[in-house]
Amino acid sequence: MKNKFLTGLLAAAALGTGLLSIAAPASAYDIKSRDEAPADFQNILQDFRAFVGEESRYLSPETIKAKQVDLSKLTLKFDHDAKVFFIGETAGGYRNRLDFKATTGSEVQTGKIFGDTSCNPGDSGFTNFNQFCANPNDALEGKVAPDKPLNVGDWVNIGSFKAGTTLDFQLLSDDINGGIYENGVKGIFGLNEALNPDSLQHVIAYYYKDYLVLGFEDLWGGGDKDYNDTVFAIDIGKANAGAAANVPEPSVAVAMFGIAGLGLMKTRRRRQVVR
Ligand SMILES: [Ca+2]
Numbered sequence: 001m002k003n004k005f006l007t008g009l010l011a012a013a014a015l016g017t018g019l020l021s022i023a024a025p026a027s028a029y030d031i032k033s034r035d036e037a038p039a040d041f042q043n044i045l046q047d048f049r050a051f052v053g054e055e056s057r058y059l060s061p062e063t064i065k066a067k068q069v070d071l072s073k074l075t076l077k078f079d080h081d082a083k084v085f086f087i088g089e090t091a092g093g094y095r096n097r098l099d100f101k102a103t104t105g106s107e108v109q110t111g112k113i114f115g116d117t118s119c120n121p122g123d124s125g126f127t128n129f130n131q132f133c134a135n136p137n138d139a140l141e142g143k144v145a146p147d148k149p150l151n152v153g154d155w156v157n158i159g160s161f162k163a164g165t166t167l168d169f170q171l172l173s174d175d176i177n178g179g180i181y182e183n184g185v186k187g188i189f190g191l192n193e194a195l196n197p198d199s200l201q202h203v204i205a206y207y208y209k210d211y212l213v214l215g216f217e218d219l220w221g222g223g224d225k226d227y228n229d230t231v232f233a234i235d236i237g238k239a240n241a242g243a244a245a246n247v248p249e250p251s252v253a254v255a256m257f258g259i260a261g262l263g264l265m266k267t268r269r270r271r272q273v274v275r
């Protein structure tokens with residue numbers, strides 16, 4: 001009990017929220033497998049690898065800016081059970097933690113979703129595994145869920161939220177290894193760049209078939225800016241996603257193809273270098 005309370009305290013401090021806002025213990029969420037996921041998610045899970053892409057891929061500053069999360073769209077228009085699906089990562093040695101924050105009026109709910117967003121090497125039999133998971137990591141000694149590596153498509157129902165609730169997601173870089181710091185400030189990066197300790201955009205967003213896909217950059221100051229160090233998809237409900245999508249479906253497909261195209265260009269460039 002004491003440990004749980006301490007964890008709650010730390011989570012509250014980390015998220016910069018008051019103690020009273022903690023409505024759930026930090027590790028209350030049951031991580032389910034892709035086989036237990038809704039059929040509509042299972043049917044398109046393979047498509048999501050296009051949103052991961054290569055480790056250290058190049059994205060132009062224009063692309064990054066254009067894919068900035070529109071925060072006004074993260075306020076739910078309709079009640080919904082929000083689900084968060086792990087897609088993949090290119091985090092190298094970092095082992096990141098993903099939290100959410102849900103604000104409804106003066107009520108703030110926070111929670112740890114995944115404590116170690118590394119890919120599980122044991123999942124390597126999954127089709128196209130390498131395209132979801134560039135550098136998987138074994139579990140750290142003594143760590144159990146939600147603090148151990150994930151399989152592609154692992155997911156959590158983070159709760160039922162009412163219309164008017166605003167969602168935010170925060171990446172705690174390399175948290176399980178103690179986190180990253182600059183001048184004593186911890187590297188915790190959210191959707192609103194104005195609130196990030198390095199004042200930098202750390203998330204790019206796509207809307208794909210009623211899902212919001214978010215890709216995080218985990219390095220302080222942006223580093224290689226590949227924005228795929230942790231990638232996950234959120235089900236905020238078809239009606240909410242429809243209201244949130246700022247581009248019609250065909251454009252989303254083009255955007256996705258564009259990312260795949262970037263990967264191809266990079267491969268070609270590498271081949272030229274070899275020659
Ligand atoms: Ca990376």
Ligand SMILES: [Ca+2]
Nearest residue numbers: 225226227229
């Ligand atoms: Ca990166």
